[in-house]
Amino acid sequence: MKIGIYGAPYSGKTTVFKLLVGEINESVGVAKIHDRRVDYLSKMYNPKKTTYATIEFVDLPGLSPELSRKDKSQILGKIQNVDALLWVIRAFKDESVPRYFDDAAKEAEYLYEELLIRDLDIAETNIQKLKGAKRKLSQFEMHQLHALEKCEEALNDEKFVKLVELSEDEKHALSPFGFFTMKESIIAVNLDEESFRTHNYDGRDGLEKMAKDNSLAMMEVCGKLEMEINELDESEREEFLKDLGLTESGIERLAKVVYSSLGLISFFTVGEDEVKAWTIKKGTNFKKAAGKIHTDIERGFIRAEVVKFSDMEKIGSMKEIKASGLLKLEGKDSIVEDGDIVNIRFNV
Ligand SMILES: Nc1nc2c(ncn2[C@@H]2O[C@H](COP(=O)(O)OP(=O)(O)OP(=O)(O)O)[C@@H](O)[C@H]2O)c(=O)[nH]1
Ligand SMILES: [Mg+2]
Structure with a gap:
């Protein structure tokens, strides 16, 4: 499973990426999904190897209005093959870090628009291609055309493709186009310590409405502080997390949101050689x-x-x-x- 980290500049994407995958200097990294059930089974079987489920993350440069269409599509092109997008939205206050948008809702609206524009472009281009073909379309292509037109209409209405009612056949026909708005999106609101504690920040109502209207999952992170906590010894870590009102680390919370929004579950295989968690669709x-x-x-x-x-x-x-x-x-x-x-x- 692969997740692209999407957002405006300085929203804390790289901070969240590091929080999830640990301190590394690459833009692609793998996070181990801690699961206490695996711990339990591993203790029980004492295997040579214990294998947790993993999620791969891709960190992206920020998207902003002043970039050219070409730059934007180059950035988004890096996450063409991801299963889901993790939007990191700036909601922390820090005068020393420039801010692109007035509040969290405006920032999310912008990110939303960019995905609509990109997907609409793909829909239109491919509709033209199919309509302009100088030969009879195959059954599959006819199917594609019909499904693309449905998507085009939705996108023109500013609706994500994931909300369009599609048959399994239509979904299959659309899969070569890799619409971003057909993938699951999870919104991570990146807060400072104070707003993390109060759950209050500028633009919250608007952001929550948008998430609800589009059935996007949402979670709150305290990126910078959580990352610092992550670097502590295990004994201290728990205490600091508890002080923030947390019982689980960022990756554990995210994993739950990802599994539920993507409809995933875990099963286990056990033995003396290996205890392993497997991820499958419900x-x-x-x-x-x-x-x-x-x-x-x-x-x-x-x-x-x-x-x-x-x-x-x-x-x-x-x-x-x-x-x-x-x-x-x-x-x-x-x-x-x-x-x-x-x-x-x-x-x-
Ligand atoms: N105060 C505060 N600062 C943060 C937080 N998260 C990130 N920052 C700071 O904001 C700056 C930008 O953070 P990054 O994680 O690099 O942001 P980014 O979204 O990856 O930025 P680009 O890749 O340039 O688009 C850094 O100086 C971070 O230390 C936070 O939760 N609180
Ligand atoms: Mg970055």
């Missing part, structure tokens, strides 16, 4: 999930042995789980649930 069946582990396992799928993490935590050993009848057998079409500990029986 609604995935066991056979498909097995394919995440290995295509051979999907092909030779026989059944899945499944234990709920909550049961494992209550009971504490696989032996007792089996004795209590809490290990369930699931067929290929059953749906994996969040927190399932899964062992796939297969033959190759």
Whole structure:
């Protein structure tokens, strides 16, 4: 999974990026998604290797009105293939850091417009291309054209493509165009310590309305301070986070928002070699999930042995789980649930 960090200049994008992926000097980085369930299982199995889920982040330069269209599309081109956008919105007060927009709502409105303009451009260009083709369009292309026209209409109404009702076929037909407004967007409001505590900042009402109208997820971060806290020893970290009213680090909070807005869940595989968290879409069946582990396992799928993490935590050993009848057998079409500990029986 890959997420692009999007925003105006000096909004704190790089600060948030560092908070999420740790201190590095690259614009692409991988964040480990801390999960206490993995910790628990790892303690239980004492494996050679423990593997957490990860999210890759891409940090971008800021987008601003004075940039040329070409510069803007070059910046946005760097995140063409991301699964979601994380908008970092400036809401911290600091005279020493220049500010591009009057308040958080105006800044978000600008970022919103830029995505609309870019997607509208793509829709129009491709509609013209298809309409101008000097040959008969294939069925798929006809499908594309129809879906593109739906998107064009929505974008002209200043509506994100993700709000357009599309069939699975239409979504598939649109996927080559990589519309940004079809991806999930998560708004991270970057606050200073005081406003983080009070949840009050200029433009809040407008920003919340925009998020609601477009069903965008929202979270608050205290970028600079959280980053500083991150650099402390583990023992001190918890205390400082608690003082800010937090029980989880930035990446843990973000991971929750990302998983819920992208409809993702985790399942686990356990053993002496490795305890591992896997990320899948909600609604995935066991056979498909097995394919995440290995295509051979999907092909030779026989059944899945499944234990709920909550049961494992209550009971504490696989032996007792089996004795209590809490290990369930699931067929290929059953749906994996969040927190399932899964062992796939297969033959190759
Ligand atoms: N006071 C305060 N300053 C912050 C906060 N977050 C970032 N800054 C400061 O704002 C300046 C810009 O932060 P960056 O994280 O580099 O911002 P950016 O969005 O990556 O900026 P560009 O890449 O230039 O668009 C730096 O001096 C940061 O230290 C914050 O939460 N509070
Ligand atoms: Mg930056």
